[in-house]
Amino acid sequence: MINLFNYIDRPSPIHRLTGACKLVCLIAWSLAAMTSFYTPLLIAMTAASLELFRIARLKVKDISFMLGIMSAYILLNNLLIFLFSPEHGVGIYGSRTVLFSLLGPYVVTAEQLFYHLNVILKNACTIPIVLLFVCTTNPSEFAASLNRIGVSYRISYAVALALRYIPDIQREYRDISLAQQARGVEMSKKASLVKRLKAASTILIPLILSSMERIETISNAMELRGFGKESRRSWYSGRKFTSMDIACMVGCLVLMAVSLLITWRSGRYFNPFAG
Amino acid sequence: MKKFSVKTIVAIGIGAALFFVLGRFVAIPSPVPNTSISVQYGLLAFLSVVYGPIAGALVGFIGHTLIDFSYGWGVWWSWVIASAVFGLLMGLGAKLLKMNETEMGKKGLIKFNIVQLVCHVICWGAVAPVLDILIYNEPLDKLFAQGLVAGVSNAVTTAIVGSLLCVAYAATKTKAGSLTKE
Numbered sequence: 001m002i003n004l005f006n007y008i009d010r011p012s013p014i015h016r017l018t019g020a021c022k023l024v025c026l027i028a029w030s031l032a033a034m035t036s037f038y039t040p041l042l043i044a045m046t047a048a049s050l051e052l053f054r055i056a057r058l059k060v061k062d063i064s065f066m067l068g069i070m071s072a073y074i075l076l077n078n079l080l081i082f083l084f085s086p087e088h089g090v091g092i093y094g095s096r097t098v099l100f101s102l103l104g105p106y107v108v109t110a111e112q113l114f115y116h117l118n119v120i121l122k123n124a125c126t127i128p129i130v131l132l133f134v135c136t137t138n139p140s141e142f143a144a145s146l147n148r149i150g151v152s153y154r155i156s157y158a159v160a161l162a163l164r165y166i167p168d169i170q171r172e173y174r175d176i177s178l179a180q181q182a183r184g185v186e187m188s189k190k191a192s193l194v195k196r197l198k199a200a201s202t203i204l205i206p207l208i209l210s211s212m213e214r215i216e217t218i219s220n221a222m223e224l225r226g227f228g229k230e231s232r233r234s235w236y237s238g239r240k241f242t243s244m245d246i247a248c249m250v251g252c253l254v255l256m257a258v259s260l261l262i263t264w265r266s267g268r269y270f271n272p273f274a275g
Numbered sequence: 276m277k278k279f280s281v282k283t284i285v286a287i288g289i290g291a292a293l294f295f296v297l298g299r300f301v302a303i304p305s306p307v308p309n310t311s312i313s314v315q316y317g318l319l320a321f322l323s324v325v326y327g328p329i330a331g332a333l334v335g336f337i338g339h340t341l342i343d344f345s346y347g348w349g350v351w352w353s354w355v356i357a358s359a360v361f362g363l364l365m366g367l368g369a370k371l372l373k374m375n376e377t378e379m380g381k382k383g384l385i386k387f388n389i390v391q392l393v394c395h396v397i398c399w400g401a402v403a404p405v406l407d408i409l410i411y412n413e414p415l416d417k418l419f420a421q422g423l424v425a426g427v428s429n430a431v432t433t434a435i436v437g438s439l440l441c442v443a444y445a446a447t448k449t450k451a452g453s454l455t456k457e
Binding site for chain 1: 279280281282284285286287288289291292293295296297300314317318321325333337338341343344345346352410411412413414415416417420421435436439440443444447
């Protein structure tokens, strides 16, 4: 089975943190990055996230595939922003410094480039943290961590079930797909889009109907074992917080507070053009 | 808060796993970047009708978050929330129109498709772009173009896949009053 969530087991300080702590840090960090357009903060966060990556002892080759997808994604996103609205930065920063002009309405301004820099930084400071979380958190600890940060254990258990059954459903999907192909259903690039959609549904119907039966079986089994009778439950892979965990969480929450404070006190945008 | 039944919890878990597998491995690329034609929304619409709004919302939320995690490109909260809202609205719509998943005749299918169309318009035409503006402040036209492509393609796949699923599921269930006295 391929390792979907790319959990890489290596001894490092980041791996030793509990899943719940990392989840809190991830949420605080991404909130800080999402709300802020304050460039110095974003640069600092990007640098910090790269440093954390080094501490976690992850190597570039572990994540080269994801890095490829991400860079293509960021590139396309920025291209699209420029195509649709080449003057977006001018509107935000309230000045217009023309650098050079391209075709027709497409003029490259310093403000636009600066806006693009901010968008890229916003992505660049969150993506390594998400990768870090995915690569250093054991999936089976994830549900326990959700429960720990206050999500009801019933919902956490639904997440645990999802993680548990993804490989099963994947295998079943592949089996059904091969069976249908053996019966002559064409679903490669050779078929037209509509044909491929139809072919997809010849897999979906058996897959989903068998999953509905699975739902019945599992819920009966859980009910027989008395699931949901108590107001709380224990987790096999749950761990207690250490002082390091608490320090990390406090750090990330402070970061979030600082980011929100900057946004609230001095406006959303850091404007170097207003000099 | 009302406690979930065990069945709803399992449905959320398995539903999210299905959503994940479909979204991750069956995505068909569309001409607009970052947006792919996703068959999983047909499934989400169907599950919301069968298991109700809360299950729908959570299947969308958990499934979409897991997809984003597994790609490792950062969780796109605005679109994750839009998926959750879609499941929620779809379930509410089904309740409102008293849709019965065991009897999906012509009338039921028309109801299903009207509801799913309205829900897609709300989610990809309003919820996702508005959240994107709040978070990333990207140009309006770009967001609405992305939303439009996502919405239209999702609505089309939901119409095809979702309707097929409803019919197939209804056929496996015994209808009320199907016994006749001899």
